[in-house]
Amino acid sequence: MRLAVFGGVYNNYLALESAIDDAQRQGADALYCLGDMGAFGPHPDRVFPLLREHDVLCIQGNYDNSIGNDLQDCQCGYTDARDNYFAKLSYDYTYAKTSVENRSWMRELPAEHREEIDGLKFLFCHGSPRRTNEFLWESTTSTQFLNKLADDYAADVMLGSHSGIHWQRELNQGRRFVNVGVLGRPENDGLTNVWYALVATGKDATQGGLDIRFVPLEYDHHRLAAEMRAEKLPEEFVATIESGWWTTCLEILPSKERRRGRF
Numbered sequence: 001m002r003l004a005v006f007g008g009v010y011n012n013y014l015a016l017e018s019a020i021d022d023a024q025r026q027g028a029d030a031l032y033c034l035g036d037m038g039a040f041g042p043h044p045d046r047v048f049p050l051l052r053e054h055d056v057l058c059i060q061g062n063y064d065n066s067i068g069n070d071l072q073d074c075q076c077g078y079t080d081a082r083d084n085y086f087a088k089l090s091y092d093y094t095y096a097k098t099s100v101e102n103r104s105w106m107r108e109l110p111a112e113h114r115e116e117i118d119g120l121k122f123l124f125c126h127g128s129p130r131r132t133n134e135f136l137w138e139s140t141t142s143t144q145f146l147n148k149l150a151d152d153y154a155a156d157v158m159l160g161s162h163s164g165i166h167w168q169r170e171l172n173q174g175r176r177f178v179n180v181g182v183l184g185r186p187e188n189d190g191l192t193n194v195w196y197a198l199v200a201t202g203k204d205a206t207q208g209g210l211d212i213r214f215v216p217l218e219y220d221h222h223r224l225a226a227e228m229r230a231e232k233l234p235e236e237f238v239a240t241i242e243s244g245w246w247t248t249c250l251e252i253l254p255s256k257e258r259r260r261g262r263f
Contacts, residue, residue, distance in 0.1 A: 003199040004028035007161030010184020011041030018219040034161040035061020035126040038094035042231040048102050060109035061126040062133040068107030077133040080251035118202035123155035127162035138167040139256035146177045166195045166214050188246040188261040192221045
């Protein structure tokens with residue numbers, strides 16, 4: 001099997017469309033989205049037709065839970081006042097622009113998905129298996145902790161998103177944790193591309209029956225930036241799309257990940 005796994009879309013329907021096309025060209029047998037359809041970008045209702053038309057199996061992120069249940073905020077897990085200020089602007093815009101039909105659809109999404117593929121037990125989640133909005137960073141998440149998650153949740157392969165920066169780690173007994181990154185915005189590295197993960201199992205894999213490849217994805221980010229400006233979204237958000245550097249959600253970053261950025 002070849003699986004294409006997308007992290008947070010954040011309303012970036014242009015990147016989602018490009019990711020679906022790219023994954024299909026690369027022979028993906030199944031497509032997955034790990035939640036947070038909305039946030040950050042423009043026109044949330046343009047995301048859902050793409051997911052449905054291409055049979056993308058979706059799970060519920062914190063954003064989807066909040067929008068679907070008419071909550072007051074995104075449950076993003078930020079603690080800094082500035083981060084929460086921009087999160088509120090993003091949330092209020094997305095909520096107002098998401099149809100009642102799509103809110104209802106998000107409300108019914110599962111919080112996780114389990115599947116056995118070529119003898120491996122896969123667990124698809126948003127943040128972590130234990131909490132939807134848990135940030136798992138490469139620099140601060142211990143292998144011991146990930147092994148315990150794999151034990152506690154009986155998973156050989158755990159795939160998540162939420163933090164917005166892709167990484168993976170091999171665990172004991174041939175298990176793996178994978179953060180697939182996000183489609184919604186670049187990775188605070190000065191590049192405008194976004195990322196998703198291609199997972200190969202069985203005869204399509206070369207190492208222990210499991211290969212993970214992170215795929216850099218180009219899309220029309222100039223068009224996205226123009227649409228964001230037209231929708232009067234914060235200029236700080238637009239600057240991230242145009243430059244590849246995060247200007248918001250910085251305080252949640254551990255020091256190692258933040259030092260890679262401009263701010």
